Amino acid sequence: xxxxxxxxxxxxxxxxxxxxxxxxxxxxxxxxxxxxxxxxxxxxxxxxxxxxxxxxxxxxxxxxxxxxxxxxxxxxxxxxxxxxxxxxxxxxxxxxxxxxxxxxxxxxxxxxxxxxxxxxxxxxxxxxxxxxxxxxxxxxxxxxxxxxxxxxxxxxxxxxxxxxxxxxxxxxxxxxxxxxxxxxxxxxxxxxxxxxxxxxxxxxxxxxxxxxxxxxxxxxxxxxxxxxxxxxxxxxxxxxxxxxxxxxxxxxxxxxxxxxxxxxxxxxxxxxxxxxxxxxxxxxxxxxxxxxxxxxxxxxxxxxxxxxxxxxxxxxxxxxxxxxxxxxxxxxxxxxxx
Numbered sequence: 001x002x003x004x005x006x007x008x009x010x011x012x013x014x015x016x017x018x019x020x021x022x023x024x025x026x027x028x029x030x031x032x033x034x035x036x037x038x039x040x041x042x043x044x045x046x047x048x049x050x051x052x053x054x055x056x057x058x059x060x061x062x063x064x065x066x067x068x069x070x071x072x073x074x075x076x077x078x079x080x081x082x083x084x085x086x087x088x089x090x091x092x093x094x095x096x097x098x099x100x101x102x103x104x105x106x107x108x109x110x111x112x113x114x115x116x117x118x119x120x121x122x123x124x125x126x127x128x129x130x131x132x133x134x135x136x137x138x139x140x141x142x143x144x145x146x147x148x149x150x151x152x153x154x155x156x157x158x159x160x161x162x163x164x165x166x167x168x169x170x171x172x173x174x175x176x177x178x179x180x181x182x183x184x185x186x187x188x189x190x191x192x193x194x195x196x197x198x199x200x201x202x203x204x205x206x207x208x209x210x211x212x213x214x215x216x217x218x219x220x221x222x223x224x225x226x227x228x229x230x231x232x233x234x235x236x237x238x239x240x241x242x243x244x245x246x247x248x249x250x251x252x253x254x255x256x257x258x259x260x261x262x263x264x265x266x267x268x269x270x271x272x273x274x275x276x277x278x279x280x281x282x283x284x285x286x287x288x289x290x291x292x293x294x295x296x297x298x299x300x301x302x303x304x305x306x307x308x309x310x311x312x313x314x315x316x317x318x319x320x321x322x323x324x325x326x327x328x329x330x331x332x333x334x335x336x337x338x
Contacts, residue, residue, distance in 0.1 A: 029177055056300075057259055058273075058299055061277050063293075067251075074133060081141040082115065086253025088151075100159070103257050107253035108253050110253065112247065141274075157260060158265075159257060160261075167191060169188065170187070280296045282322055283322055291334030
C-alpha cells in the first residue's frame with residue numbers, strides 16, 4: 001500500500017476520497033435533496049448488497065475457472081455447464097432429502113467427478129493445444145446442455161433454503177427517518193444472501209492460503225511453470241492436476257446450488273455464467289484468487305447498479321470495465337507474479 005501511494009499519489013487520493021464518500025453514503029442519513037436527485041437510500045443499499053452477493057456468486061464460479069484456466073492453462077469452456085449441472089443436482093438432492101446442506105455435498109462430488117473425467121479423457125490428450133481445447137469444450141458444453149434440457153426440461157427450478165435461513169434480518173444501516181416518530185429506519189436484508197457471502201469469503205481465503213502457503217499450492221504453481229522439471233523430482237504432477245481440476249469443477253457445482261437458492265436454475269444460465277467467469281478472470285488477472293474476488297465484486301456491482309440506475313446500459317457496463325482493463329492493464333488488476 002505504501003509503495004502504491006508513493007508511486008501513484010493522485011490515484012491514492014482519489015481512492016481515499018471515493019472510499020470516504022462511499023462510507024458516508026452507506027452509514028449516514030441522506031438529505032432530502034440527495035434522495036430527490038438519485039432516489040431513495042434503501043434502493044441504493046439494496047443495489048449495493050445485491051451487487052456484493054452477486055459478486056460472491058460470480059467469485060465462486062470464477063475461482064474454479066481461474067484455477068483451471070489461469071493456473072493450469074486448460075481452456076475449459078464447459079465450465080458454465082458444470083455450474084448448471086451443480087444447480088440441477090442440488091435441486092434434486094434438496095427436493096428428495098429435504099437437506100439443503102446435503103445438496104452442496106452432492107453437487108460438489110458429482111460435478112468434481114465430471115471434472116476428473118474431463119481432465120483425464122479430454123485435456124490430458126490435448127495439453128498445450130488451446131484451439132483444440134476450445135473447440136472440444138464448446139462441443140461438450142452443448143452436449144451437456146442438451147442432456148440437461150432433455151432431463152429437466154425448460155422450466156425454472158428454485159432450491160428452497162432451510163427455515164433457519166428464511167426471512168430478512170435488520171442491519172445497522174440507516175435507510176431513512178420516520179416522518180411520524182423521527183426514528184431511524186434500518187435496512188432489512190435476506191439472511192441467506194448474507195450467509196452465502198460469508199461462505200464465499202471463507203472459501204476465497206482458504207483457497208488463497210492453500211495456493212500460497214501449502215505444499216500442494218507450491219506443486220501446482222511449480223507444475224505450471226516447469227512440468228518436466230517437477231516430474232523429474234518424482235512428483236506425480238498429473239495426479240495433482242486432476243485433483244485441482246476436480247476441485248475447480250466442484251466449486252462450480254457448489255456455485256450452482258447457491259445460484260439456484262437465491263436466483264434459479266434454468267437453460268441459458270450456463271452461457272451467462274461462463275461469460276461472467278471469463279470477464280471476471282480477465283479483469284482480475286489470470287490465476288489470481290484475489291484478482292478473481294476483485295473482478296467478481298466489480299462486475300457484480302456494475303450489473304446491479306446498472307440495472308437500477310441505467311437499466312438500458314446495464315450489460316454494457318460490465319464489458320466496458322473489461323475493455324478499460326484490457327486497454328490500460330491487460331495483465332489484469334491483480335497480476336500473478338512467479
